[in-house]
Amino acid sequence: MYEDALARVDLFSALDKKELQALAKSFQERSYTAGSTIIAQGDSGVGLYIVTAGNVRITRSKDADHGDEDLGVQGPGNVLGEMSLLDDLPRSATVTAVDDVTALLVPVWEFRNFLRNHPDVALKLLAVLSRRLRKAENLRPE
Template sequence: MRAASRAATRSSDERVWPCRLPRTRGRGRFCSHCAASRPSRVGRLAVRWVQGFVSVCEECGLVAHEDFLSRVPIFANCTPDEIAAVSGVAQDSAFAPGQIIVTQGTPGQAFYLILSGRVEILRDGTSLGAFGPGDFFGEMSLLDSAPRSATIRAIEPTQCLMLSSWDFKALLEKHPSIAVKLLEVLSRRLRVADERIGR
């Protein structure tokens, strides 16, 4: 009777497992071939959960970027769809204290919006002030590659949203209206700056 029971158990094992399991003492039996060929359902669910979590985090990041961009004066006239398009090509950039972000005299290649931290503005080695969260610099580089008028150096750990001039120009091919709105805002800013200088 016992022999028949053991035989039935063995035949049952052979039906469930495609390869023969070695007998081991301790917590049970292990077959690396079976483990590799039969990924656990829990493992697959875990992978899907992580992928979903990453997707949600990325979406939250994009929403936060759109919120920041919508408050920047040069994008003030843009529609939500246009803001979303700009946010889609912008990149996060981190800078350590003392790190140079842009150098005076070099061609402008990107626009920066400060998300956190502080930066110092230097012209010919003289400090002109500092920028903090919500401030931005390099906006003219979105239109041309004129030399930078000042050096920008991180004072503390700083996180910026960066929009390169080439990504922005590629974006304008799909959303040309952004360029018109940007020019309108920049022209007003330049006019105000000229009036202040003339006083």
């Protein structure tokens, strides 16, 4: 049901139709009203979100004296919280619904179970994450 939305996400772009269909079964649709917090900085990650409708604002608190740093607005097709699928570290930013938002959520335990049953997908995802890391390293100032 959600495989078309997953196919448009960079993280899952290397998956074939059968893999996308299997992964899509783990996703749940969630709705958020404008102004509500979807992800709170410092909380444990419950999973990955794919925005399917609406816009979200991403902010990060540096310290109490300087307030929040605005990291931008994301809309449909954007992925939020993908690192929580791989590590158990706290969320690094807060995500707030700018307007009414619909998102697909895959809980971390569902995703990890999916990878245990589809180890080839894990290798494909590692390749995507490796490309992202290389790109980020190339953008980093010396």
